[in-house]
Amino acid sequence: QAQLVESGGGLVQAGGSLRLSCAASGRTFSDYAMAWFRQATGKEREFVAGISRSEMTYYSDSAKGRFTIFRDNAKKTMYLQMNNLKPEDTALYYCAADFSLIPGRRWGQYSYRGQGTQVTVSS
Numbered sequence: 500q501a502q503l504v505e506s507g508g509g510l511v512q513a514g515g516s517l518r519l520s521c522a523a524s525g526r527t528f529s530d531y532a533m534a535w536f537r538q539a540t541g542k543e544r545e546f547v548a549g550i551s552r553s554e555m556t557y558y559s560d561s562a563k564g565r566f567t568i569f570r571d572n573a574k575k576t577m578y579l580q581m582n583n584l585k586p587e588d589t590a591l592y593y594c595a596a597d598f599s600l601i602p603g604r605r606w607g608q609y610s611y612r613g614q615g616t617q618v619t620v621s622s
Contacts, residue, residue, distance in 0.1 A: 500525065500611075501523050501524055501525040501527075501528075501531070501596055501610075501611040502523070502524045502525070502611070503521055503522070503523050503594050503595070503596060503611055503612065503613035504521070504522045504523075504613060504614070505519060505520065505521050505592065505593065505594050505613045505614065505615060505616040506519070506520045506522070506616055507519040507520045507616060508592060508616030508617045508618045508619075509617075509618070509619070510619045510620075510621065511584055511618075511619070511620055511621070512620070512621050513584060513585055513586055513620055513621065513622050514583060514584065515584050515620070516580070516581060516582045516583075516584065517581050517584065517618060518578055518579070518580050518581070519535070519578065519579040519581070519592055519594075519616060519618070520576055520577070520578055521533070521535075521576065521577040521578070521579075521594030521613060522574075522575060522576050523575045523576070523577070523596060523611075524575070525575075527598075528572055528575040529552065529572040530552060530598055531552070531596040531597060531598060531611075532549065532550070532551050532552060532596070532597055532598075532599045532600065532601055532602040532603075533549065533550050533570065533577045533594065533595065533596045533597075533602060534546060534547070534548065534549035534550070534557075534568075534594070534595050534596075534602040534603070534604075534609065535547040535548050535549075535568060535577075535579045535592060535593070535594055535595075536592070536593045536594075536595060536606055537588075537590035537591065537592045537593065537618075538590055538591050538593070538615075539587075539589060539590040539591075540590075542590075544593070544606050545559065546559055546604040546605070546606075547559055547561075547562050547566065547579070547592070548562050548566055548567075548568040548579060549568065549601070549602025549603070549604070550568045550569065550570055550577065550602060551600060551601045551602060552600065554569070554570065555601065556568050556569075557601075557602060557604075561587075561588075565581065565582050565583045565584075566579055566580065566581050566582070567579070567580040567582075568580075577594060579592070581618070584618075584620045585620060586620045586621065586622045587620075588618060588620050589618060589619050589620050590617075590618060591615040591616070591617050591618075592615060592616050592617075592618050593606075593612060593613050593614075593615045594612075594613045595609035595611065595612045595613070596609060596610070596611040596612075597609045597610045597611065598610065
């Protein structure tokens, strides 16, 4: 059973960058498809980016071109590099993992989920 711990959130000005990390416990990290989700206050949780076991990547329209998801299986860690941040990126960011070939876009598809890290972008 995996445990996921996010880190790297914080307060940044619009146009700035942050790198989120998701550290996983367990012995089968490389077998997980993984993803980042976010939830802004008063809004539904939404898919941001996903990465498959074979490191194929998937992005939401809002993340495409600004965010990069990648993983380091040796460190059992997944990352989300976020550039050119906008105030509308402000949200609680969660990582998720599941034993599937490709990452789904629905939160409910994931067996393992983190507690979240807050990202706040000021204008």
